[in-house]
Amino acid sequence: MRATRFFIATLKEAPADAEIVSHQLMMRAGLIRRLAGGIYTWMPMGLRVLRKVEAIVREEMNRAGAIELLMPAVQPFELWEESGRGPKYGPELLRFKDRHQRDFVIGPTHEEVITDVVRREVKSYKQLPRHFYQIQTKFRDEIRPRFGVMRGREFLMKDGYSFHASYEDLEREYRNMYETYTRIFTRLGLKFRAVAADTGSIGGTGSHEFHVLADSGEDAIAYCPNSDYAANVELAEALAPNTSRLAATQTMQEVDTPGKTKCEDVSALLDIPLQKMVKAIAVVHAQGSFALLLLRGDHYLNEIKAQKIIGEFRFANDEEIKSTLGCRPGYIGPVGVNGVAIYADHTVAAMSDFVCGANKDGFHLKGVNFGIGGLVDVTGSNVADLRNVVESDPSPDGKGMLSLCRGIEVGHIFQLRTKYAEALKCQFIDEQGKEQVMEMGCYGIGVSRIVGAAIEQGNDERGIVFPAAISPFEVVIVPMGYAKSEVVRTAADQLLNELLAAEIDAILDDRDERPGSMFADWELIGVPHRIVVGERGLKEGKLEYKGRSDADVQMQDIGSVAGFIKQRLCD
């Protein structure tokens, strides 16, 4: 490829609406342009990246035995009524009517359509198992599209659906996909981690998310460095402490803490460690009853866990707190409250001689103990895992301590079991001639999101640092004075031909720009390898090589460059 025949659309400044680095860099490098909220054009440079990701995904899916097909983006709404998902999906499902006033949707996912295909085409156990997948544009009318291509409304996704005669076979395919996804993300050159995910109503161990690790990721992940345990912090279990509660040694005492409404402030004022503090969070149940959730001073509430224990709730507002407890938020405590349910985190239940709010503005209590002086003891179902795990909590698999990191969800595999097959009557005849409902799995990869995630993971002050596998070009040739110097022009043209002949995806920047702006452009775009052709080096029969993240250049003999690059790309 030659730059003058391609389309390079770099920008010095990023549009103001691009918030995170990957979005800014994708705009600046001319990979994408915005059409409407959450809807982007993939410019030629960006499309090359997208296609490379797609190709790797396709290759590995095919190798894993999945069969590609392509389903319509437009689906009749009836199918969604049949599966019962129409109402549940709600406004995220983009609906419209055709000229005959028939209801249609633009597909946000394809469980219904694929199940409809399979229920019509697959009748016998002899045709099972089958795994169909497609790489296709989806539309989800997100409440808040943001982060460019990472949470767009229109996006490219690989979605696969497998059908089985037995649960055992579904499990086999699930493991197959776990391994396939691992291969895909490895080939893409990304740092990633598979984490256990919520399986909702279906339960079991049947769901994993694949996260690209990046500090800016939206999800917090807890993992054990000594084992393969990893889970979304939303799910990661905080084990109950294995030490039992110590006997009380102090008597309860009111202390003056004017203006100190945060655990950290009270801890500093009283010179008592945060780990001896208890915070109480006031919530209101769906039925209207009040409850207090007790957490250690340095821990944070996990709303998902709490919801599972106490049911739907919302946070109490200031007036409700005032009228029920008689104080402002910041001074809430569990002592002397009547008719208010108290739920304690495991850690809190094992505490003694602690500090908490006095339910009186400007005061806290110290030397507080469960079962003494107006504080009921907490036992049984009122003690639960209510908090987010923190760094160095014990790993639930008992193999060491947890570490935390952040990730971007780019893949999700799920054992659907018979949820859709049942609703849509997707059945087959088994060996005994009996009609059975198929077991299903589904497996998604956010293809366009991967591009954003890769950039989020690989960038520096100069721009994108692409893994070679998905860079728009593998090598760029930057000539010094292409228009002026015939030696340079000849050498550059010849090198381009050599690289292309060696099946290296190379581009020659023949724009005759000033060197500075060519260097800046290609560093912004993130091409991993660069060769400079200049009269200076040519005199000695040498070309200059620099890797995108290298500190220095190195000189290579003109004849050995193609081989050298080939070697680099294999590393």
Add this chain to the structure above:
RNA sequence: CGGGGUGUAGCGCAGCCCGGUAGCGCGCUUGCUUUGGGAGCAAGAUGUCGAGAGUUCGAAUCCCUCCACCCCGACCA
């Protein structure tokens, strides 16, 4: 949807409070010079000031309505 904010040239912004000539930087066009890290000089082009209605002799500026976009919260690849 709730809360906050922004719409002025392709991009980044000033002007708005206090109404009166539409402005800056980058980019773009032309010419000359320059050519190993986003060049210099000179000359140009580009705007329904988000849309509509209103107040006024006069509105980018004040008032109202709408629209779009962004940020913070509940979803997901």
